[in-house]
Amino acid sequence: MFSGAQETNMDTIELQMPDENIDRKALHEALGSLYRDSMLIASGQVITILATASMLQLDELIQQCVEVMKETVSAQTVCSYYYSAESYGLQNIRIMCLQWLLDNMMTQCSEELLREVSLDLMKEVIASSELLVMGVEMGVHTMLKKWMFLQLQPTWRGLRRALLPDTDLWFPRSRRDSEGTPFLETEQGRAFLPVFQQLRLAYIIWDLMSACVIHQDALIPAAWLCPVYKEHWLGPLRTEQTRKLWPVDVYVSDLQGNSMRCGGQLHRDKQCSWRWEGFNFSWDLVVCYANQHIIFRCSARNKSCSFGVSLLGQRKVAFCLRLSSLDRDGRAIFRKDTEYWMLSLREDQELEVMNLEKQDMVFPIYVACNFQYRHREGRFPGRLPLQKCSEN
Incomplete structure (x- = not known):
């Protein structure tokens, strides 16, 4: 540039950033950090500065971003921090955010948080045995139902207490349009199959009320439910007629x-x-x-x-x-x-x-x-x- 390239005679040089998270302000802050021992990073800026520091390979600035993320993870930041940690290889931040979701998904289940959780992230959360389930497993199904509704209806706005009733009204209309096909087998629903496959159905349909809700919702294919009902019938028979104390071999x-x-x-x-x-x-x-x-x-x-x-x-x-x-x-x-x-x-x-x-x-x-x-x-x-x- 300084030895005769075409930029020599240009008043303004436009740089194409390889990462959409990098903006003018973050680039200014990151380059300025080269002349300072430390800098104050606000939680609202941490992702753009992290992206810029990763591009410029500024390891000390990356570590400062990591410390800010550790101190400011919350319902408002956890998803964006998780996705950034995946993009920029911050495994410890990724694990921290996943643990936050496992601890809070069932206790801070706000509309805003549910909107931000991607299919892959929700699948990982639901599959984990460390998910803090308040009440019983049926609560996981209810939360997933609301999450799926918000993914399909991103413009929905309403009071938190109206989310479940509106969800329960929307899916029956969809079922009528699909002539009774379980929603997860419809074109709209197939994308959500990997997430709902993580549900532990054996512990959901063991009481009458939950079983009735599952069938009324008609989200889950019958082929998933039949083997579970069979096992629920055989389980008591084994317990009473073989007189064994289950489980025999558990790993x-x-x-x-x-x-x-x-x-x-x-x-x-x-x-x-x-x-x-x-x-x-x-x-x-x-x-x-x-x-x-x-x-x-x-x-x-x-x-x-x-x-x-x-x-x-x-x-x-x-x-x-x-x-x-x-x-x-x-x-x-x-x-x-x-x-x-x-x-x-x-x-x-x-x-x-x-x-x-x-x-x-x-x-x-x-x-x-x-x-x-x-x-x-x-x-x-x-x-x-x-x-x-x-x-x-």
Whole structure:
């Protein structure tokens, strides 16, 4: 340029940036950083400056962007940070944003956040056993239904409480237009198939209300549901007629992909209890929190339960318990997990599963648990079995 090229006689030189995230201001800031020891980066600028620093290979500026992203991840920034981390090879930021989504997708499920989550990202979130599911698995299906509606109707605007009713009105109209074809088998719906395939249907259609909603929505093909109904019928028969304590062979790799996810919340450091009941005609599990201890108790069969409960005197389940506290921006400020354990309890027997004494707990605390109680055919050689927590 300075030794006689055509730019020598030009008043203005137009540069074509290889990245659409790079703008004039970011280029000015990035070049200016060469003359300063540090610079102040606002969260609203961090992606454009990161893109520019990546193009110019300014490693120190990239690291400054990383630090800003770590401190400012929130519902408003998490998706843009995640996509930028993928584009510019920031694996630690990508993992951080994914963990934020796993912790908050079911607790900060705003319209704005749902709009920003791509198909590939939603598939990864829904597939993870670390997804914090508030309530039971049916909540995952409800959230996915709203997300899909917003992807198909990006101009929708309304109150948060109107989103689900409007979603439930829109899909029946689409079903009538497609002559009753399940939505995921229509031209519009096929793109969403990989995401809905991550649903753990076995833990959704186990009660009448949820099963009715699934059929009324008519989103999911019948071919997906029939094998699940078959297994739900055979499971109780195996439990009662073979008198075995399922699961017999459970492996961590199998449990992570097939466990039931459910959760609750401890609002304050006060004694409380709740029930995760009717494990497919297996048992009625009472969860107790008292004096900074979490205890599981197998409820006696003569207590009221809205699901069928096995008459077997001893029950067996594999589980993992996870606790977390989140700040206002959804970042974890307390986290404690157990390993995967095999649990065996008799009627009204209790077992301490987590001791929180001497822990710097911050309330409210989310309590999430993964359970595997269903018998699955076949063995999986080469995988490590679970350690046993208790067996009588």
